[in-house]
Amino acid sequence: MDKYKVIIGLEMHCEISETNTKVFSSAENSYNDTPNSNVRPLDMAFPGTLPVVNKEAVKKALMISIALNCKQPEYLYFERKNYYYPDLPKGFQITQETKPAPIGIYGELVYECNGEKKKARINNIHLEEDAASTDHHTTFSTIDYNRAGVPLLELVTEPDFHSSDEAVSFLEAMRSIYKYANVSEADSRKGQIRCDVNVSIMDANLDETDPKNYGTKVEIKNVNSFSGVRDAINYEIKRQIELKETNKYDEMTQQTRRFDETSISTIYMRSKVDAIDYKYFVEPNIPKFKIDPNWIEEIKTLIPTFALQRKENYINNYNLSDYDATILVKEKEVSDYFEETIKLGCNPKSSANWLTSIILGHLNKYELSIKDIYLTPAMLVDLIKMIDDGKISSKQGKQVFYKVLEDKKEPAEIVKEQGMEQIGDEETIREIVVPIIEQHLELIEEYRKGRNVFDFFVGQVMKQTRGKANPSTTAKIIKEEIEKR
Ligand code: ADP
Ligand code: MG
Numbered sequence: 001m002d003k004y005k006v007i008i009g010l011e012m013h014c015e016i017s018e019t020n021t022k023v024f025s026s027a028e029n030s031y032n033d034t035p036n037s038n039v040r041p042l043d044m045a046f047p048g049t050l051p052v053v054n055k056e057a058v059k060k061a062l063m064i065s066i067a068l069n070c071k072q073p074e075y076l077y078f079e080r081k082n083y084y085y086p087d088l089p090k091g092f093q094i095t096q097e098t099k100p101a102p103i104g105i106y107g108e109l110v111y112e113c114n115g116e117k118k119k120a121r122i123n124n125i126h127l128e129e130d131a132a133s134t135d136h137h138t139t140f141s142t143i144d145y146n147r148a149g150v151p152l153l154e155l156v157t158e159p160d161f162h163s164s165d166e167a168v169s170f171l172e173a174m175r176s177i178y179k180y181a182n183v184s185e186a187d188s189r190k191g192q193i194r195c196d197v198n199v200s201i202m203d204a205n206l207d208e209t210d211p212k213n214y215g216t217k218v219e220i221k222n223v224n225s226f227s228g229v230r231d232a233i234n235y236e237i238k239r240q241i242e243l244k245e246t247n248k249y250d251e252m253t254q255q256t257r258r259f260d261e262t263s264i265s266t267i268y269m270r271s272k273v274d275a276i277d278y279k280y281f282v283e284p285n286i287p288k289f290k291i292d293p294n295w296i297e298e299i300k301t302l303i304p305t306f307a308l309q310r311k312e313n314y315i316n317n318y319n320l321s322d323y324d325a326t327i328l329v330k331e332k333e334v335s336d337y338f339e340e341t342i343k344l345g346c347n348p349k350s351s352a353n354w355l356t357s358i359i360l361g362h363l364n365k366y367e368l369s370i371k372d373i374y375l376t377p378a379m380l381v382d383l384i385k386m387i388d389d390g391k392i393s394s395k396q397g398k399q400v401f402y403k404v405l406e407d408k409k410e411p412a413e414i415v416k417e418q419g420m421e422q423i424g425d426e427e428t429i430r431e432i433v434v435p436i437i438e439q440h441l442e443l444i445e446e447y448r449k450g451r452n453v454f455d456f457f458v459g460q461v462m463k464q465t466r467g468k469a470n471p472s473t474t475a476k477i478i479k480e481e482i483e484k485r
Contacts, residue, residue, distance in 0.1 A: 004201040004244065006237055007214055008167050009159035011196040012174060015130060016060050016151035017184045023129050023151035024051030024094060024286075032190065035144040043148045045089040050285050053078075057151040060183040061103040061127040062291075062299050064153060067177055067306070068122050070104025072296060077101050077288040078127075081278045086143060087132040095128035095154075097280050102126035103153075111173035112308060113166050115322070120170050121158040128152050133191070147191075153183075159198065159214070164233035168226050171195065176307045180332045188225045195223045199236040201244065215240070216252050220266050223259045232259040236266055310335055318348035327356045333370045334360070340377035341384075350384045358401060374408045375401065383411040390424035390470045391415070424470040426477060429461070432469070433477050436460045437485070444485055454478060 019029050025042040042049040058076065065072055079101060080092040096102045107122035132148040134141055155174065161167040175193065178186040186193055197220045206213040218240070220232045236257075243249040254272040259265075282288075305313075307329040314325040329335045334355065341351040359380075363370060375383075383404075387397045392415055403414045415421055423429060436457060437444070443453045457478045461469050 002204055004241055005204045005206075005208055006162050006233075007159045007200045007202060007208070008161035008163075008233060009198040009217075010155075010157045010161065010167060010170065011198070012155045012157075012171060013194045013196075014153050014155070014174070014178055014184050014186055015192040016057050016153060017186075017190075017192055018060065018182050019054055019056045019151060021054055022149035023054050023057045023127070025049075025149050026052075027146075027149065029150055030146070033146060035142070035146060038146045039148070043089075043145055045091070051094060051283070053286060053289075054151065057127065058103070059295075059299060060181070061125070061151075061153055062296065063181050063303055064155075064177065064183060065104030065107070065125055066296065066300055067181060067303055068104060068107035068109055068125065068155075070107030070122060070125060071100075072104060072291060073100045073102065075288045075290055076103070078283040078286050079280050080283050081280055083276065083278060085131070086141075087134050087148070089132075089145075089148070093129060093131065094283050094286070096126035097278075099124065109170065109173060109177075110308065111170050113169035118166060118169070120160040120166075123156045123158050125153060125155045128154060159200075159211075164230040164237075167197065167233055168230050171226055171229060173308070176330075180304050180306050191224060193224070195229055196221050197223055197229055197232055197236075199233055199240070201237065201240045215249070217254055217272075218252075218266075219254075219256045219272065220259050221256055221269070228259055228261060231264050232266055235259075235264060239266070304332065307332075307335070310339075314338075314348070314352075318342075318352070320348065320352050324352050324356050327360065328352060331370070337370050337377050341381050344378055344381045346381045346384055347388070350388065351380065354380060354384065358398060362402075362405075373405055375404050375411075379404060379411050386411065386415060390473070391422050392420050393422065393471075396420050396422075419468075421468065422470050423465055423468050424473055426473060429469055429474055429477050430481070432461055432464055433457070433474070433481055436464075437478070437481050441485070444482055447482055453482075457482075 017029065021027060022029050022043065025040040027040040027043055028038040030038060042051060062072060078094050079097050081095050081097065082092040084091050099105055102124040104122070104125040107125070108119055109122060110117055110119050112118070130147050130150040130152040132143050132145045134143050157170070161170060175186040178184040184192055198217050199220065200215040200217045202208065202213050202215045218236060220236065223229050223232050240249065243252055256269045256272055257266040258269050260267050311325045311329045314320040314328060315322060320328070328338050338351055338355055342348055359370070359373075359375070362368070363373070383397055383400055386392050387394050392400065400411050400414050400420070403418070404411055407414065443456065447453045454475060458471070458474055461474050461478070
């Protein structure tokens with residue numbers, strides 16, 4: 001038994017990348033452009049400018065709120081979080097802090113961790129604006145206001161995780177939801193996801209459902225990759241256990257630390273004991289507005305089935321392996337493609353095999369997305385059908401696949417052009433087999449003595465048909481004809 005239990009809570013920031021404009025201004029929401037090119041006077045806090053709420057951002061935020069089973073507020077309003085920093089020209093961030101303002105409160109997410117289902121409670125999810133981005137060089141710093149005002153969703157969980165595995169699995173599940181809902185690309189390499197990780201440890205024999213038993217919380221700010229989250233948590237657990245074991249834990253104050261990627265360690269930044277007072281108040285320049293329940297109903301219809309449910313469906317109803325199902329649901333476009341082939345009547349196993357091996361192999365090799373290839377779900381269904389019907393062999397099927405991509409033609413057209421069509425019809429094959437056998441009646445005697453003559457006859461049929469006869473039908477008919485004599 002471990003002596004200590006680990007308690008982890010996450011604050012996950014995800015930029016809403018899939019809106020045209022920023023959350024309160026008409027500047028383009030695309031900060032990877034030339035620095036400081038997507039900036040409107042509001043983003044620079046020019047006097048007299050006023051924020052206008054981006055409906056699309058609110059809609060996308062509500063989608064996530066609903067997907068996480070949160071309660072949506074009756075009235076939406078924003079609040080000012082006041083502090084000064086160069087990346088925040090207004091001197092305040094427009095956010096949602098006080099309940100019930102947030103776009104969602106008290107939800108939950110079921111996610112999978114190492115093959116086991118777990119549940120994490122969501123405290124709240126709120127919509128806010130991102131700050132500008134700063135880069136620090138040796139003797140100077142640069143600032144890019146393209147990011148200032150990009151819509152940002154902050155999700156705060158209850159302290160429901162007990163290991164770095166659980167925390168990272170949850171973050172991965174959330175990333176998938178953001179992508180499936182077309183809310184965000186959720187790409188941490190583009191800085192779209194950033195996490196604050198809260199870690200504490202407690203004696204294992206105490207009741208973990210009572211927060212009074214929790215240890216002192218350490219917050220690690222702005223970790224910008226999932227591997228960073230894992231490393232930061234593991235480092236912090238080790239550090240805190242060491243403090244316990246050396247009787248120094250009680251001296252530790254609530255604190256904010258940062259994760260240092262180079263040394264894979266967390267570094268003390270400041271104590272949280274006298275926390276900053278952000279002097280929150282309701283943003284006076286944005287009227288409170290009522291969220292129409294009909295709008296919520298409409299948004300509900302736009303929420304797709306997410307990866308975990310799709311995966312379970314594939315395993316339970318299509319008999320796919322966990323492994324294949326996991327691969328198929330990784331990207332929504334691939335999963336949609338797979339489901340389309342099934343709607344068109346394809347056998348799920350064959351479709352899954354083609355997708356997970358040949359098609360995804362091809363896409364990975366050339367760094368393509370499934371939307372980029374010429375082969376539509378309908379074409380894949382045709383191709384699989386030709387193989388299943390014995391028109392072409394599966395080896396030929398692969399050749400047809402590459403040729404479809406190359407020539408941008410229908411699979412049936414390629415098969416015709418290449419003269420690939422197999423002869424599968426029994427009568428046609430029999431008409432070829434019978435004369436061959438009659439010319440070699442002496443071999444039938446040999447056959448009765450136990451000699452293998454099949455290879456010879458099959459070879460003859462293949463020679464005549466230039467390899468197009470279906471091998472198993474050919475073998476069957478040869479056997480029948482020999483035995484007749
Ligand atoms: P603060 O006021 O310091 O921001 P909150 O109560 O808002 O603290 O919690 C922030 C995050 O810290 C939440 O994700 C919460 O789940 C987590 N948290 C709270 N207490 C603990 C604890 N003892 N150990 C680990 N995480 C915690
Ligand atoms: Mg907080």
